[in-house]
Amino acid sequence: MNPLPAIDLDTLVDRLVQLLRTPSPTGDTEAALTTVAGWLREMPQVTPAFTRKGALIVTLPGRAASAPRAVTAHVDTLGAIVKEIKPSGRLVFDRIGGYPFFAVNGEYCTIATADGRRYTGTALLVKSSVHVHREPVKEKEWKIEEMEIRLDAAVNNAAETRSLGIEVGDPIAWDPRTVVTDTGYVKSRHLDDKAGVAVLLAALKALADTGATPTQRTTFHFSNFEEVGHGAAAGIPADVTELIAVDMGALGEGQQGDEHAVSICAKDSGGPYDLGLRRRLVALAKAHGIRYKLDLYPFYGSDAEAAVRAGGDYRIGLFGPGVDASHSFERTHRDALLASTQLLLAYLLDD
Numbered sequence: 001m002n003p004l005p006a007i008d009l010d011t012l013v014d015r016l017v018q019l020l021r022t023p024s025p026t027g028d029t030e031a032a033l034t035t036v037a038g039w040l041r042e043m044p045q046v047t048p049a050f051t052r053k054g055a056l057i058v059t060l061p062g063r064a065a066s067a068p069r070a071v072t073a074h075v076d077t078l079g080a081i082v083k084e085i086k087p088s089g090r091l092v093f094d095r096i097g098g099y100p101f102f103a104v105n106g107e108y109c110t111i112a113t114a115d116g117r118r119y120t121g122t123a124l125l126v127k128s129s130v131h132v133h134r135e136p137v138k139e140k141e142w143k144i145e146e147m148e149i150r151l152d153a154a155v156n157n158a159a160e161t162r163s164l165g166i167e168v169g170d171p172i173a174w175d176p177r178t179v180v181t182d183t184g185y186v187k188s189r190h191l192d193d194k195a196g197v198a199v200l201l202a203a204l205k206a207l208a209d210t211g212a213t214p215t216q217r218t219t220f221h222f223s224n225f226e227e228v229g230h231g232a233a234a235g236i237p238a239d240v241t242e243l244i245a246v247d248m249g250a251l252g253e254g255q256q257g258d259e260h261a262v263s264i265c266a267k268d269s270g271g272p273y274d275l276g277l278r279r280r281l282v283a284l285a286k287a288h289g290i291r292y293k294l295d296l297y298p299f300y301g302s303d304a305e306a307a308v309r310a311g312g313d314y315r316i317g318l319f320g321p322g323v324d325a326s327h328s329f330e331r332t333h334r335d336a337l338l339a340s341t342q343l344l345l346a347y348l349l350d351d
């Protein structure tokens with residue numbers, strides 16, 4: 001067995017940070033995908049192309065094309081959208097993707113208008129001030145009407161807010177709060193799944209830097225609608241025999257995974273992943289000394305499942321860096337990013 005190509009982990013983390021700081025709520029992902037396309041164009045013999053739905057794909061020739069493969073990671077993230085402009089001039093927002101309102105209470109955000117302007121604001125409970133409202137804090141799921149976005153603009157009514165160019169349907173991006181600690185942690189919203197995108201990019205760079213060729217022709221698919229369930233439903237070549245989603249490992253009570261390993265998923269809400277493929281991934285991790293953990297994810301769906309539900313006739317697998325507090329204040333570690341990239345390279349170069 002050949003050793004894996006060297007991985008440029010510092011570049012991986014730098015690109016991850018840049019991606020995390022480029023807003024890309026589902027439905028407004030063009031800037032982030034343009035950034036990814038720019039990095040892909042730096043690699044020789046790589047020609048990125050956009051699908052009609054806006055996903056980005058590149059295909060690497062393999063040493064064979066008898067059983068082509070594909071890997072996918074998604075650049076779209078949780079976000080929100082302007083639902084109403086209130087008589088006060090503040091905004092009612094609807095959520096994009098699955099998360100409880102308490103996960104964004106107090107979060108800063110940016111609203112993107114149709115004419116390209118950007119406004120900042122804060123998501124708050126309507127009754128936030130303790131000097132005015134003395135309702136006991138209840139442990140419950142807040143309703144949409146209990147929250148609003150306070151704009152950082154001197155507006156007091158809906159007409160003034162509209163005069164800023166803000167309208168129903170404008171995308172809202174949550175501040176990622178990205179911090180890289182000197183202990184190797186990456187703290188940020190949206191590590192799901194920009195960490196996976198950074199892993200794909202790092203594997204591509206390792207192949208380009210060393211001139212290594214994948215075993216099979218392999219398509220890299222950068223998805224833009226995963227958080228709403230149909231990202232990879234299109235864009236995977238029909239002759240692919242295996243599709244791997246590189247997406248976050250879910251951590252918490254009852255889970256084996258951690259922020260220092262790649263999580264390999266055996267089953268999630270959509271059912272079991274392909275048994276043979278999953279066991280091959282485990283064997284590759286063992287053979288290369290890659291830190292891995294096996295897990296089931298109780299409430300989780302992946303783009304690999306979206307693709308087979310859309311009719312894809314291939315075996316599917318799922319692995320990715322362990323991410324703590326997913327869809328909330330997420331965190332992972334360089335160790336997990338490295339282990340995930342190693343496993344991806346091991347898979348790409350495995351016979």
Ligand SMILES: [Zn+2]
Binds near residue numbers: 074193226247248
């Ligand atoms: Zn994800």
